[in-house]
Amino acid sequence: MDALTFLRTDHEGVLGILESLERGRGSGEAEVRARGNLVTTLVIAESQHEALEEQFFWPEVRRTVPDGDDLADRAIGQEDGAKKLLQQLKNSRAGSSEFEEALTRFIPAARAHIEFEQSEVWPAFADAIPPETSNELGRKMAAAKAMAPTRPHPGTPSGPGYLKTLGMVSAVVDKIRDMISGRRSHYPPTVPPA
Numbered sequence: 001m002d003a004l005t006f007l008r009t010d011h012e013g014v015l016g017i018l019e020s021l022e023r024g025r026g027s028g029e030a031e032v033r034a035r036g037n038l039v040t041t042l043v044i045a046e047s048q049h050e051a052l053e054e055q056f057f058w059p060e061v062r063r064t065v066p067d068g069d070d071l072a073d074r075a076i077g078q079e080d081g082a083k084k085l086l087q088q089l090k091n092s093r094a095g096s097s098e099f100e101e102a103l104t105r106f107i108p109a110a111r112a113h114i115e116f117e118q119s120e121v122w123p124a125f126a127d128a129i130p131p132e133t134s135n136e137l138g139r140k141m142a143a144a145k146a147m148a149p150t151r152p153h154p155g156t157p158s159g160p161g162y163l164k165t166l167g168m169v170s171a172v173v174d175k176i177r178d179m180i181s182g183r184r185s186h187y188p189p190t191v192p193p194a
């Protein structure tokens with residue numbers, strides 16, 4: 001699987017969740033509970049996705065794409081902002097004003113970030129990267145997904161170096177905490193490695 005196909009599949013999953021969240025903003029008990037569960041899945045999917053981009057995709061963009069540093073810096077700035085909102089969502093109760101306010105800010109920011117990546121970064125990436133390199137990158141991301149952190153970790157550096165060392169320790173701790181808390185049952189479906 002090439003890198004952009006892998007990332008597109010992730011984006012489609014996230015967009016699907018955002019769409020459901022936009023449709024259901026009611027305050028009935030069942031609706032609030034469903035929204036909380038959906039947001040847990042969203043936080044996990046987004047945390048994994050951005051961590052994989054930071055470890056594999058942005059370093060390749062910086063290395064190969066003209067103006068890659070600028071594109072990667074802008075994208076990572078957006079991702080860092082999103083992580084703070086994801087953290088707020090994770091730490092608040094569905095239905096509370098803190099939660100609903102974070103969600104109201106997160107949905108358009110996430111859509112704008114995906115749009116930025118797909119319309120500004122991906123075409124430049126596709127022009128600059130040979131297909132074999134893109135395939136190799138896609139394989140690496142698919143294989144690493146199971147190991148990626150499931151929580152946003154907004155206080156930690158967003159570079160690839162961190163994830164290769166302490167980030168992986170955080171990911172293991174995340175998984176153990178998820179297993180104990182039952183959060184594991186909210187994991188999004190995984191893409192099978194190509």
Ligand SMILES: [Fe+2]
Pocket residue numbers: 050053075079113117
């Ligand atoms: Fe991203």
Ligand SMILES: [Fe+2]
Pocket residue numbers: 007011049053114117
């Ligand atoms: Fe992305």
